[in-house]
Amino acid sequence: MKRLTVAVVSRNYFNLPLWIARTAGLFAAEGLDVTIDHIEGIEEVNARLRDGRAQLAYGVTEHVILDAEAGGRSAIIGGNVNKLPFSLIARPGIEGLEGLRGKRIGVSSLRAGSSSLVMKLLAARGLNWPTDYELVPCGPILARWDLLRSGGIDAGLQGTPLNRIAMEQGFVSLCEPRDEVPHFQFTSLDTQLDWASANRDTLLPFLRAFLRAHERFYVEREEANAVAVAETGIEMRHADLAWEEYTRDAIFPRDGEVSAAGVQALIETSALIRDLPSRARAQAEDYIDRSWLAEARASL
Template identity: 40%
Template structure:
């Protein structure tokens, strides 16, 4: 596994750079609006203020991120929490240490000829992976139209930009797309079947994740990174002009759509303002994991899958 990651240009571990800064690799899943705090923290020098030289890698695959965390090929991930929860409940060392997207920014986007959820019968729905993120939400959506999992195909294809490309090519018929990709899809004539939050109002969609074996040895770096991420989050409202420019560049869209996406992110409360983890949203993820047979049916406890010490320290 590590050889593959090195082949992708993701080199290992925390090290001390020549100028005395600590090098960190931060993994994200794809280019979507809820990673704006990460990009702003890098753009505006907040990581450097903490003595960190940060490289951001886009994986387009959540399972690879978790493997990279375990092997110390990346040290921090802003990613989906499902496998983190499964690992923690099975005695592993992965934990959520802060929140990111505490609500779902997605819309159900489908090929133009599909006009309702019921029309998804016999169709192929693209998701991030077989075990992460929107995979667990598809049954919630289709159940509203009386569809069963056997009535359609779920295909793991990767993050939202990949799903948009496959929607356009006809390789998938529908996908759960965040804005601004949902705006682009509507403008191109694709069907918007409604916001995912209508079906699942509470869901911890992405979180800041670490391997505790690394975190305990590098507390100062993690606390500093969390402080920088909070400043990046605050900069969305504090410096809106920069936020729009960075969002447009990283999302590979125009500034008008980027500004609309930032506005909708705030209006819908997608990003948690103090990077807190949503207990209600994580409980809902836990319920979905039980339903999928990935964890035992037992009482939920946020403290079993997260570690709040580092975020608390970053606020002092």
């Protein structure tokens, strides 16, 4: 069995295709022993991919762009969260995005990820960081949920199904970012190109299992829901709500591919927010290597 490690962010629904591949024996069928390393912190996921502790990652796509601009060898080779499955959830009593003036908003990191999206949404309402609100780097979705419930933050993006759970508990949704930004590559399957080139006989079997897992997610509803419940601890009804949204809106790509439109939207949002206007002239495909997935698909 060939061994490899995939770094992922926390135990959230985003990881479901990998969990399905492991539970259904798709990795084992390809002769792979895959460790899924759940990490609380998006910066650490990126660091482990760069230094080789992980060979693949479900990482925040903006990190790949930042790394490539700095001369790194990171590349996007597959999709993950190709559209935004979020609501901007706030504590009761806050009304509208304008109600976030002077408030504390939880984000995964100040450097990349949810912070760019929050800044873009609020700038459209005349609220600018850092003068009009505070961003609190508190880690991924589960950490933001804990802080929202404890009062440590006033608002934060929550992904399906935690957004639905939050509203059931009396929290309010200020907006659905996907309504305003229909295409946005939030996370993707990433690797280092040097590792990929040197380990073709490991990467291609992994990608075959990756492709099969995405198709299986769409056609095996009960199995997908059972895996989600076992891995995240959510209730079955919430797992089913998530499955409906993710399949209806193609949040997980059925073909495993990254969204060029989603990456382009991310580039332009990040360039606007992070004062790197040259990045807005870059093309999405500059950061994507589709050859690996194409070769794996041809060998199925």
